[in-house]
Amino acid sequence: MTVKTYTAMVVEEMEKNHFSRSITTKTVDQLPDGEVLIKVCWSSLNYKDALSASGNRGVTKKYPHTPGIDASGVVEESRSDAFQPGDKVIVTSYDLGMNTSGGFGQYIRVPASWVVPLPAGLDLRESMIFGTAGFTAGMSVMALTDSVPADRGEILVTGATGGVGSLSVALLAGLGYSVTAVSGKKEAEPFLTGLGAKKIISRDDATVGQDRPLLKGIWAGVVDTVGGEILASAIKATDLRGIVTCCGNVASPDLPLTVFPFILRGVSLIGIDSQNCPMEHRRKVWQHLAGEWKPTQLSDLCREVTLDGLESEIEKILGGGQTGRVVVRMDT
Ligand SMILES: NC(=O)c1ccc[n+]([C@@H]2O[C@H](COP(=O)([O-])OP(=O)(O)OC[C@H]3O[C@@H](n4cnc5c(N)ncnc54)[C@H](OP(=O)(O)O)[C@@H]3O)[C@@H](O)[C@H]2O)c1
Numbered sequence: 140m141t142v143k144t145y146t147a148m149v150v151e152e153m154e155k156n157h158f159s160r161s162i163t164t165k166t167v168d169q170l171p172d173g174e175v176l177i178k179v180c181w182s183s184l185n186y187k188d189a190l191s192a193s194g195n196r197g198v199t200k201k202y203p204h205t206p207g208i209d210a211s212g213v214v215e216e217s218r219s220d221a222f223q224p225g226d227k228v229i230v231t232s233y234d235l236g237m238n239t240s241g242g243f244g245q246y247i248r249v250p251a252s253w254v255v256p257l258p259a260g261l262d263l264r265e266s267m268i269f270g271t272a273g274f275t276a277g278m279s280v281m282a283l284t285d286s287v288p289a290d291r292g293e294i295l296v297t298g299a300t301g302g303v304g305s306l307s308v309a310l311l312a313g314l315g316y317s318v319t320a321v322s323g324k325k326e327a328e329p330f331l332t333g334l335g336a337k338k339i340i341s342r343d344d345a346t347v348g349q350d351r352p353l354l355k356g357i358w359a360g361v362v363d364t365v366g367g368e369i370l371a372s373a374i375k376a377t378d379l380r381g382i383v384t385c386c387g388n389v390a391s392p393d394l395p396l397t398v399f400p401f402i403l404r405g406v407s408l409i410g411i412d413s414q415n416c417p418m419e420h421r422r423k424v425w426q427h428l429a430g431e432w433k434p435t436q437l438s439d440l441c442r443e444v445t446l447d448g449l450e451s452e453i454e455k456i457l458g459g460g461q462t463g464r465v466v467v468r469m470d471t
Contacts, residue, residue, distance in 0.1 A: 147244030207242030272302030292359030367391025
């Protein structure tokens, strides 16, 4: 019997703490056990992928390894009644691309409990324009819009040109919210206004009042993707009963704050963890993204590369230089 081969990015530790990436041929029998074998058509690049691809042991413990926390494709074999060969599916998060061979390979094999049927309203490529970044934006927007109506006031989105940030701007603007975007990229204004942002402020303007416990309450809600001083200032400037979501730490994992925004203004800080999101909630978020929340500018939000083109994109995202999303065409 011939064993099926496929192309994948492989990250190897060449000597202690020195990693190298290559595009290599692997065989399907090297994949981990799992009920569903999926031929990957599209993947996408997230900040976490860049960490895994550069040897970050907080994300990936064992190398050699194929990163890629996102994949969409077609079921080729299934030992689960829930999925049949030919089904179009999405897999994001859980352990995919962390310590399980990921979407930067043309095949993945995963437990059926990680697999989401492609919802009506999305094609496989569009699902990866969202990917984990869009799914996380969707979770953040759902947490915020559940409690803050669009007429309550302005919403601040930080790290606004990044994957989670740009999709949060697009989703919120599409739902009728007035969005102020924080960006470190001076040239980003046309991109962000094109997504529907009403105002753009610099990172410096977003970190005023570091020595004060509270600032004038101007935000009805905040979607934060960066942490650190920017998140702290955003919380201090959130108005009564405002909702702040927090998902990332590209600026810093620290949060220099007092309890005053919470006990004097009733501000809520909601943690967003897409990796362990329960399947019922996961499907609900995907339904929103595929349906009434789907941004009209979705395709403008991404650039397309193949595995060969990923190298420079990985360096760019590590340096905070990405704008929007990068989708990876896997069927070439
Ligand atoms: N909790 C979860 O489930 C979850 C899921 C997905 C992602 N995340 C996390 O969310 C964060 C964003 O992910 P992503 O995929 O959107 O990354 P990304 O595409 O690289 O976007 C991050 C953006 O943050 C801004 N930024 C970068 N460095 C910064 C700094 N030093 N200070 C302030 N802003 C900075 C940049 O936007 P501007 O230039 O426009 O400012 C950058 O484009 C990461 O920490 C990621 O690990 C968490």
